[in-house]
Amino acid sequence: MYLNCHTYYSLRFGTFSEIELLELAGENHVTQLALTDINNTSACLNFIRKSEQYGIKPIVGIDFRNGVEQLYVGIAKNNEGYKELNDFLSRHLYEEREFPQRAPRMENAYIIYPFKKAAEWEDCELSENEFIGIAIADLRRLAFSDLLSLREKLVVLQPVTFRNKRDFNAHRLLRAIDNNTLLSMLPKSEEAGEDEKMFPLQNLATVFAEYSFILENTERLMNSCHIHFDFSSGRKPQNQQTYTGSKKKDEELLEKLCREGLPYRYPEAEKPIWDRLEKELSLIKKMDFVSYFLINWDIVSYAREQGYYYVGRGSGANSIVAYLLRITDVDPMELDLYFERFINLYRTNPPDFDIDFSWKDRQDVTQYIFSRFKHVALLGTYVTFQYRGVMRELGKVFGLPKEEIDVLCDGKHRAVNLDEVSVLVKKYSKLIQGMPNYVSIHAGGIIISERPLHYFAATNFPPKGFPTTQFDMVIAEDVGLYKFDILGQRGLAKIKDAIAVVRQNQPDRSGFDIHNVKAFKTDPRINNLIKHAQCMGCFYVESPAMRMLLKKLAVDNYLGLVAASSIIRPGVAKSGMMREYILRHQNPKRTKEKAHPVMLKIMPDTYGVMVYQEDVIKVAHYFAGLNLGEADVLRRGMSGKFRSREEFQKVKAKFISNCREKGYADAIIFEVWNQIASFAGYAFAKGHSASYAVESYQTLFLKTYFPLEFMVAVLNNGGGFYRSEFYVHEARMLGAVIHPPCINKSFVQNIIKGKDIYLGFGYLKDLEDKTVKRIIEERERRGSFISLEDFIERTAISIEQLSILIRIDAFRFSGIDKYELLWEAHFKLGSTKKEEEPPKLFKPEYRHCDIPALRTTALEASFDQLELLGFCLRSPFELLSKEPKNRNGAKDLQRYTNRYIDIYGYLVSIKNTTTHNGKRMNFATFTDQDGEVFDVVLFPQVAKTYYFWGKGIYRLYGKVVDEFGFLSIEVVKMEKQDYIPDPRYAEEQPNGNKELLKKI
Incomplete structure (x- = not known):
């Protein structure tokens, strides 16, 4: 009897989850109910998925509102009706326009107008699918309304938004946050009524006893609604089913592409390669993953055509088919990658392909996917209210000053030191912490569906410019929609840009193949760089923690780097196994003493230590005797993507009981289990680590043979783990001569000429983009600037912007001290801001004056650089007092x-x-x-x-x-x-410099 229920996906309005709604319905003996969140369908799929468990028939719809004004509730008769509602909602979300007062005609959805809305109409003509909803609060007015004559059109529309007073309090806080107002100033019109609760069915029947026909109409409407999605373990993927339009042609194409890829990857393919290929192809066909592989192949083929660099990662890197299709560059035969981690008969979801593109190219690749395939959307994710955000928002709602809010946010305060209002903020923060705040976009997930995505949920249209689902990756996988991960990465842009810089700076040495990773792996110069951890700027191996690990392991080869890439992950470190791995690596006798024989047999390359995600499968299967399906449950449980904790706990219990049956001591069993548990959300698949290592080797090759060009590319892509200052420092240590920005040589980004690196204008944070653009355009149009006067005439620059350029010594080509140039600039431009002007026919006349001889000291120049660049171009040790x-x-x-x-x-x-x-x-x-x-x-x-x-x-x-x-x-x-006092502001300034600095 409940056709208007809200969860907390009615954002900043509802107060509990879809699971809690089902629990509430069970407590009130409700056997069917409709979930109708406000302008949102995020919870619908999971509501349907879980309803059977609670013995409840699910009905879904949407509560359409302009702000808080309820217009009508749409109820889906069936899956087609759900799509109709999602189409209508999405269209208005895209266009950011209000909903009309009357709903459009829908073939497979009911429309219910609230009594208050219908009572305002002059003409109450309703279509066959339209009804009027009566809440408990409306019954007093119904007896005196003309609407009572529409007996067949009246249904119960009792809203459900709260369970209790606590929920109502949370709701008021959410509404105040949404309206950015003090709680005391929140208008009643912005709140729901406190009576929007669920009552036992018997109570509802009693309240409506005088109007039993309303109950009958409602039951008839609900009985006519049926919606179904397959959430069973044997469900078929809902991704695009075929690539060519035919499964047979898809299979033929996949086989053809693999045959064509063999000579490139394996010039002399031996029997083990053919056997592995046949095994993979057979299983890929059996599992209906052929189109999934072909779509990924299509995406990377487009990237190669455009000259885009990419790296294929994830469990798909364990596949020889992916290697032959050039989705990945990891040879699974070379690394003996575990096939069952990639795919097995128990696995319903396709393997992961995380495809990294340069952050500069990713947008175009995404655009291509949306234009190439029919039913596409970005995958959504929800940003929830977290501690600091809740404290900040509630602090404002309760009227706390910023200083007190900051104290609450830092979390380091003592409760006894808080005033009464701050205590209230902390108390009420628990009501909304963890609730969804707004929908965002998954880091890289894209859904390519067989059917329109509005069969599953509505979509938003955020600033990215692409439709985005209102559900996240977990429910997407539950319903059989598996994402394609298209990720942006700066490391690839560094590689691409470094090659371009080499072509410009050393064209005679630019004929190398950056994809010749096999040669890089055996290059002693590159491996020596790794061994001594000289990796600043290089992908994934430059952080202090990684430098430390590389030195401890004395890594000097590709396989060692693959292991290091995974050992550094928090899971291995947390379990204490990173230290154990190092000890066993350095002392083979320890391996024999400490490693369990079965564990050592399973993982000989890693001394019997679990390092990779697939090690969880191996240990579960071979050590504990679980089948591959059960082992995969453990693997998914550790990946952070898992849904059913109940299923996971059953497998854990079986793991322990199986080990005991095998005669292992409890100490061994729980030591191994704790290693597995420490992997949660952190471990890499070996193929994933290998993909990282390939990219590391590419950057290490560039660092080894083209160090200065590589550092320029690193700087031009925002640096890496460290501040830009340290990549400038590294370039200097590698032999570069660093120059501050120059008006005749610099661009927005850094450039290199021989060994001279000219810093870009982009480092001057107060220099406006339009100023930089004007300088470069004018220089390209009419040649280099010959003097300050020439520059002023040609750029129409303000004194404030010109001062920045002079102080950073961008006019040093003139040979005139910058203090003299500052005097000259002030005489020519005055102190007023000069707006952009049209070109003048005749040269303007400037005042001439005799400027005293001025001299900038090296220390003053360094402090100017510190202020304008954020760092100085000399050793900071020279600035010590x-x-x-x-x-x-x-x-x-x-x-x-x-x-x-x-x-x-x-x-x-x-x-x-x-x-x-x-x-x-x-x-x-x-x-x-x-x-x-x-x-x-x-x-x-x-x-x-x-x-x-x-x-x-x-x-x-x-x-x-x-x-x-x-x-x-x-x-x-x-x-x-301490640094020396800034000489620019010292009491004794020679030559009038101090007065000039005051002026500017």
């Missing part, structure tokens, strides 16, 4: 091993972390006075005494420790060093 007491650096760590060292370092990066018992500690990376990198750790006892006070130079005193060949300093004392 006191000269360092020693020259100790990274080169000295070896001889100080197990001794204490006094050392100065310029802060590169900090990693804040906590110990297992919640105490704060820090890892940090510095550069020494020679520009070399070294690492330190501050354990909790030290970290609570010494703090990092932003970037700058620190004096550190600590013990040098050697852990598996990696040297670091355990800090005992630390002090930040």
